[in-house]
Amino acid sequence: MIKFEKVSKIYLFETEPQSRRPPKSVAVEGVSFEIQTGEFVSLVGRSGAGKTTLLKLLLAEEKPTAGQIYFGKENVHEIERAKIPNLRRKIGVVFQDYKLLSAKTAYENVAYVMAVMGAPNQVIESDVHDVLEIVGLSERGHHFPAQLSGGEKQRVAIARALIHRPEVIIADEPTGNLDPYNTHDIIQLLIKIHDLGTTVILATHNKEVINHLGKRVLTLEQGRLIRDEQRGKFIL
Amino acid sequence: MFLALERIILLGWEKFSRDKSSTWAALIVTAVVVFMFSSLLFLQGVSVFLLSRLENSVDVSVYFAQDASEEDILAFKERLLPVPEVKDAVYISKDKALEEFVALHKNDQFIVDALETIGTNPLLASLNILAKDPGQYPKIAQFLEQEAFSGIVERVDYKDRQNVIQRMEELTKGIRLVVLIVSVGLAFIAVLVAFNTIRLTIYNSRDEIEVMRLVGASNSFIQGPFVVQGIVVGVFGGLLTFLFLFFLSWFAGPRFESFLSGFNLFEYFTSHVFLFLALEFGVGIGLGVVSSVVAIQKYLRI
Structure with missing residues (x-):
């Protein structure tokens, strides 16, 4: 379903002759792996290991310096610019900092994704109601993000990622800003979503979460993939 | 959509x-x-x-000979009005000119006495001509100074006002x-x-x-x-x-x-x-x- 083939991402800088900064920064180098439909895969590594870069490459937010990335049969970086939104609609994304639209209520944040896809109003209404119920926020739909706790914001973000039934959900450090209780709830939600048949990619450096999951783990170090285990542990 | x-x-x-x-x-x-x-x-x-x-405060006046009849002057005006540069032309008869002159100098006893001494109206009938654009006065003056009008036109005061008109322009x-x-x-x-x-x-x-x-x-x-x-x-x-x-x-x-x-x-x-x-x-x-x-x-x- 998702395939990375010898993918590298190198940022080049224009540096002064006497600058101490290196002229390039290797974010990801020679990374290859495949993810099958319905898998739950965790990407682990220290900060700066390249987890977020890999996810950005998959979302076509960044272009690889070398290598190919496939989503299904499509080469992500050969997709026409105007058709990139179609790729992104197949992927639901959950961020560490939630990235909710601050001027919209929880309900509207979730509904926005369906509006983008052109769903009829009645469908939006019933689906948003259902998904807010799944994440336990059916009573908080009319609240703005500023009126919600961190855990609640992340639930809204998950509801938004789920609402259009994407093929894949990417969660980039979704528990990074949460306390252990909310962390547990969010991971349980992701497991539930996976059990319903959605492929989940979780990027995290939370050791307990990874060891508790007992799912496939890809370990990155300094931009390289150093380990790929089917029932992996957090080893760094 | x-x-x-x-x-x-x-x-x-x-x-x-x-x-x-x-x-x-x-x-x-x-x-x-x-x-x-x-x-x-x-x-x-x-x-x-x-x-x-x-612009309207500046115009060019054409003065007609003493013996030019009012009919000739009005006919002249009819020929002048279609000229493209001319915006308007106002006829001032000899009597009107005198009337305005007297009203203007009613407090100047010397001038009043002089007019009485002359006994006749010394002023000339005129047309006050307004151009559409101040830059067009030379062309109008040229039209007025044609040989064909020399019989009835006594003088055109464009030369006197030329400097003022140019400065204003x-x-x-x-x-x-x-x-x-x-x-x-x-x-x-x-x-x-x-x-x-x-x-x-x-x-x-x-x-x-x-x-x-x-x-x-x-x-x-x-x-x-x-x-x-x-x-x-x-x-x-x-x-x-x-x-x-x-x-x-x-x-x-x-x-x-x-x-x-x-x-x-x-x-x-x-x-x-x-x-x-x-x-x-x-x-x-x-x-x-x-x-x-x-x-x-x-x-x-x-």
């Missing part, structure tokens, strides 16, 4: 009504810019009025140029200020735009609400300025009339009301739309 359009309009309205800080900033700046453009229209009106007053041209430069300069500054304000409000929305991109919104779906917000800001900015100018000109019109040599701001505003409406809504909406479209491009790159 219509559903997407309806949603874009609703999202734009939502942005306008909820995003209060950026809406107010954009609204105030748009209103100020529209006000500046409207003021330039007033400036244009005042300058045209005053310049035309100035230079002055009016200079004033027009200054008004034009000031208008273009102020308009440019105003547009720049408004564009930058709208650019800043969109800059504040860059995270929001990023989220929209990442959830799969197309560029038109992202850009549309900003454009709608720009249109609504333009409409309200234009409306605010229109109402403000209505009351301002109503208040100031009669009070500044004598200062502006008879130019009434309120009369000018009401007689050009559609021009003001078109300018205010056109500038407001145009500015909102163009600034939004240009400013958002940067954040739509994938």
Whole structure:
């Protein structure tokens, strides 16, 4: 379903002759792996290991310096610019900092994704109601993000990622800003979503979460993939 | 298609009504810019009025021979009026000329006595000729000094007034140029200020735009609400300025009339009301739309 083939991402800088900064920064180098439909895969590594870069490459937010990335049969970086939104609609994304639209209520944040896809109003209404119920926020739909706790914001973000039934959900450090209780709830939600048949990619450096999951783990170090285990542990 | 359009309009309205800080900033700046453009229209009106007053105060007179009959003079006038450079020609008969002369010098006993001594009317009938443009007086003078008219035309006073006319022509041209430069300069500054304000409000929305991109919104779906917000800001900015100018000109019109040599701001505003409406809504909406479209491009790159 998702395939990375010898993918590298190198940022080049224009540096002064006497600058101490290196002229390039290797974010990801020679990374290859495949993810099958319905898998739950965790990407682990220290900060700066390249987890977020890999996810950005998959979302076509960044272009690889070398290598190919496939989503299904499509080469992500050969997709026409105007058709990139179609790729992104197949992927639901959950961020560490939630990235909710601050001027919209929880309900509207979730509904926005369906509006983008052109769903009829009645469908939006019933689906948003259902998904807010799944994440336990059916009573908080009319609240703005500023009126919600961190855990609640992340639930809204998950509801938004789920609402259009994407093929894949990417969660980039979704528990990074949460306390252990909310962390547990969010991971349980992701497991539930996976059990319903959605492929989940979780990027995290939370050791307990990874060891508790007992799912496939890809370990990155300094931009390289150093380990790929089917029932992996957090080893760094 | 219509559903997407309806949603874009609703999202734009939502942005306008909820995003209060950026809406107010954009609204105030748009209103100020529209006000500046409207003021330039007033400036244009005042300058045209005053310049035309100035131009009308200068004319060329042609004096007719003592024995020229009124019929000949009126026939001459009929031949003169179709000349393209001539705006108007006013006939002053000998009697009228005397009447005006006496009225003008009624307190000057020496002149009154002199007229009585002469016993007859020494003044000549004349035509006061007004050109459409001060630069056209030489051509008119040329027409008047034709050989064919030498029988009835005694003299043309163009040569006496040539210097004054030329200076006035230079002055009016200079004033027009200054008004034009000031208008273009102020308009440019105003547009720049408004564009930058709208650019800043969109800059504040860059995270929001990023989220929209990442959830799969197309560029038109992202850009549309900003454009709608720009249109609504333009409409309200234009409306605010229109109402403000209505009351301002109503208040100031009669009070500044004598200062502006008879130019009434309120009369000018009401007689050009559609021009003001078109300018205010056109500038407001145009500015909102163009600034939004240009400013958002940067954040739509994938």
